[in-house]
Amino acid sequence: MVQRDAVQRDAFETCKILRDNIGKVVLGKDELIDLLIVATMAGEHVLLEDVPGVGKTLAAKALAHSLDGKFARLQFTPDLLPSDITGSMIYRAASGEFEFSPGPIFANVVLADEINRAPPRTQSALLEAMSEGQVTVDGVTHPLPKPFIVIATQNPFEYEGTYSLPESQLDRFLLRTSIGYPVREIEREVMTTHRRGEPVDQLQSVLSSEEILAVQQTVGDVRFDSSLTDYLLDIVAATRQHEAFQVGVSTRGALSFYRGCQALAVLRGRDYIIPDDIKRLAVPALAHRVLPEGVFQGGSRSVVEQQLADLIEPIPVPV
Template sequence: MSQEAFDISRSLRDNIERVVLGKPDIVQLLVTSLLAGEHVLLEDVPGVGKTLAAKALAQSIQGSFSRLQFTPDLLPSDITGSMLYRSDTREFEFSPGPIFANVILADEINRAPPRTQSALLEAMSEGRVSIDGTTHPLPKPFIVVATQNPFEFEGTYSLPESQLDRFLLRTSIGYPARDIEREVLRSHRMGEPVDQLQAVAPVDRILAAQAMVRNVRFDDSLADYLLDIVEATRAHDGFQVGVSTRGALSFYRGCQARAITESRDFVTPDDIKALAVPSLSHRVLPEGIFQGASRVAVETQLSDLLQQIPVPV
């Protein structure tokens, strides 16, 4: 395993932690998603740093960044782009939308109607968009950092399970500790520190690190441990639907990426245990009508389930 992947991971984490203060676990999850080549959903109340974290990740990469503010009147073409008629050539020409960027901040993603969600789903799952029968590939690397407020329901649309399944991780940031919040007040007196961040990772190095993730060793006993967790969600009385095979594969890839962020070329049980809840909580359907809205309840059930499964020695 090349040292380059370890170095790029450490550089990204150090750079992001300059502005995302007191949240090393969140920063590690963001870098893990990037190295795995998958997407992340930040679900929390407004004002705790969801947008800041996404911008810090984007600023750390020498690539392009787009912010999509989702609203009920947002159209698919507002995201993907459209065909425009040029009077000089008398031909239609494709005008790319903001989705054509390396890092996408999908702010308040649950405010977009289902038709717009479908356009984003294709981009997230296939890495491309289709306009008038023509397929247009998206730039690489490509990562969507989506945010949503779990406590606001008016004017929102629940994300379909098929779209939730495209997110590698779902997590919340939470309120900072008092001393960290005091430091936030001090550091923001003269403006936004995230605007001063310098890129530390060229796109080609990110792509090389993503390729190295697939070479991280995953012992057969640990693969069985991962599958034990997945199968337990399918048999659990508290879940109507367990984790799918696609979810298991995403979980597997996330563990490989997390190993890189820990400067290892092999997966350990700690990688699996650390990613189990953020990787699987949005991929299970809990019993009961009202329980589905409670992320905390699902995460608690998963944590309890994890304690019951023997860890390989």
């Protein structure tokens, strides 16, 4: 027990170091930082959805720069090809053979900027990478480095020249969250800290890939009482039965939600789940996985999130 407690403290301290470092440049957004860390420590991916200019790319770069691993940024455009992401086979005249040239997806942290500006065929190039940690080119499978995290951004209010993310793609993201406008005091501080350039470019790495992998291992050991597993599954089942939703949360979504709750417990310094962990992550982990009725008539994100929150409220919480 003493050894387990020590491991848990180390994991909590690792998360705290990462949170403090990101907080140096992402100001006044503690909730956003926590969700980024939850996704990282769960070994999952996150979708940042908000208006332009509020710090989506900044937050993604701050996380990437805080980790001592390879970082790649993919600017999604309508002419981006799948091979521009995964890599391709190149003929080497010297050897007379084809050789695989890895694409930018072979990194520890991948920023998929404005992901909805690429067509579905290109978006689908990320599916295998995000779900299995590998890519297959010309029938040959290539493993991606570990840890592997995709942070995607998109603008939900600008539709010209964009393509909606398919449900199968959305289901690969553990969390969908937004940033929002800062309060006036924080915005004033942003003016001051950015007067000489972009602070994130000077942000130093504070954690190694090995430390991240160690915390991810710890996350898998977090205890999930059977009554709380039933509570989580009650929420998932309710999304499948509620009249507001055409499609509920998938089994893959439920498992991703489960892992996210374990990562949140580690972030909060515990090796066990409490009901508040499940309630806290339910909306950011599930709202993008349900398909609301009337979606083609313009079902908005805020409405779906409120419907999900209302659905969860009456579900009995285990004591």
